Amino acid sequence: MPxxxxxxxxxxxxxxxxxxxxxxxxxxxxxxxxxxxxxxxxFLRDQIKPDDRVLFYHSSVDPPAVAGTAVxxxxxxxxxxxxxxxxxxxxxxxxxxxxxxYTVDIRxxxxxxxxIPLDALRREPAxxxxxxxxxxxxxxxxxxxxxxxxxxxxxxRAGSAKSKKGKx
DNA sequence: GCCAACGTTGGC
DNA sequence: GCCAACGTTGGC
Numbered sequence: 001m002p003x004x005x006x007x008x009x010x011x012x013x014x015x016x017x018x019x020x021x022x023x024x025x026x027x028x029x030x031x032x033x034x035x036x037x038x039x040x041x042x043f044l045r046d047q048i049k050p051d052d053r054v055l056f057y058h059s060s061v062d063p064p065a066v067a068g069t070a071v072x073x074x075x076x077x078x079x080x081x082x083x084x085x086x087x088x089x090x091x092x093x094x095x096x097x098x099x100x101x102y103t104v105d106i107r108x109x110x111x112x113x114x115x116i117p118l119d120a121l122r123r124e125p126a127x128x129x130x131x132x133x134x135x136x137x138x139x140x141x142x143x144x145x146x147x148x149x150x151x152x153x154x155x156x157r158a159g160s161a162k163s164k165k166g167k168x
Numbered sequence: 169g170c171c172a173a174c175g176t177t178g179g180c
Numbered sequence: 181g182c183c184a185a186c187g188t189t190g191g192c
Contacts, residue, residue, distance in 0.1 A: 011190090037175075060190055118191080136173045138189050169192105176187080 007149040008048060009055040009132055010070075010106070011140040019056045019067040019111055028108035032141075033079045034089040036101060040141035045076040045102035048141075054106055055144060055152055057132070058115065065115035066152055074105035113160035116152060120159075126151045 010032060012018065022030055035041060052072040058065050078099030082091045094100045121127050131142040144152075 013190090039175095062192090064191070138174065140189085171192095172190100174187105174189080177185085179184095180182090 003049065006047065006049070006052045007055075007144040007146055008043070008052060008072075009057050009066075009130075009142050009144050011057045011059045013060045014058045014067075015060070018058065019108070022056070022070065022106075022108045023111060025108075029073060029105055031079075031103045031105050033081045033101075033103040035079070035103070035141060036089060036091065037140065040139055041100075041102055043141050043143065044104050047143075048072055048104045049075045053109070053149060055149065063115075063117040063119065065117045066112070066121070066156075067115045068111040069109040069153070070106040071109050072104055073107045076102045076104055079103040112156040114156070116155050116159065120155060121152070124151060124155065 014020075017030075022028060032044070035044060050072050054070040054072065055066050056068050056070050058067050078096065079089075079101040080096075080099075081087045081089045081103075082094035082099065082101045083096065084090060089101075091100065118132075121130065122133055127133060127148055130144065130148050131137055131139060
């Protein structure tokens with residue numbers, strides 16, 4: 001039995017890597033490396049598989065927002081930036097034999113016409129249990145339910161229809 | 169730039 | 181194993 005796709009939210013500060021950077025990358029694909037948190041690592045290593053879907057979230061910008069979606073093209077594998085001296089995410093405890101940190105590859109699926117700002121997510125009752133919206137939550141890789149994922153897509157479609165009507 | 173919330177580190 | 185100190189995240 002094939003496993004049903006699962007859903008995730010990845011945070012990125014657009015100043016360091018935005019969804020447009022993903023669009024500009026070769027094959028619109030990037031390795032999601034540099035995650036240095038054990039809970040997020042466990043998701044990357046154990047649970048995130050090809051064909052899973054990802055909400056691409058822009059943090060530390062005004063407004064914080066879901067900018068689009070991506071699809072996982074390669075599941076968990078060791079994050080080699082961890083043992084590259086001089087890399088911003090270098091971790092001296094790591095080696096190829098003892099990788100500690102993991103990454104997955106994702107490919108751009110869609111950039112929303114209108115990003116869905118955080119406050120719009122908060123106003124949506126169907127999203128009230130989203131990990132992102134919980135007090136104190138700051139996991140950079142987090143699970144999303146199928147219903148939450150589809151609700152965000154619905155908001156994106158609605159926002160896009162409105163913006164087209166409003167323009168010229 | 170502030171600061172609340174959270175994770176990690178290290179002395180004991 | 182506790183917990184204070186420190187570092188980081190990320191919304192505001």
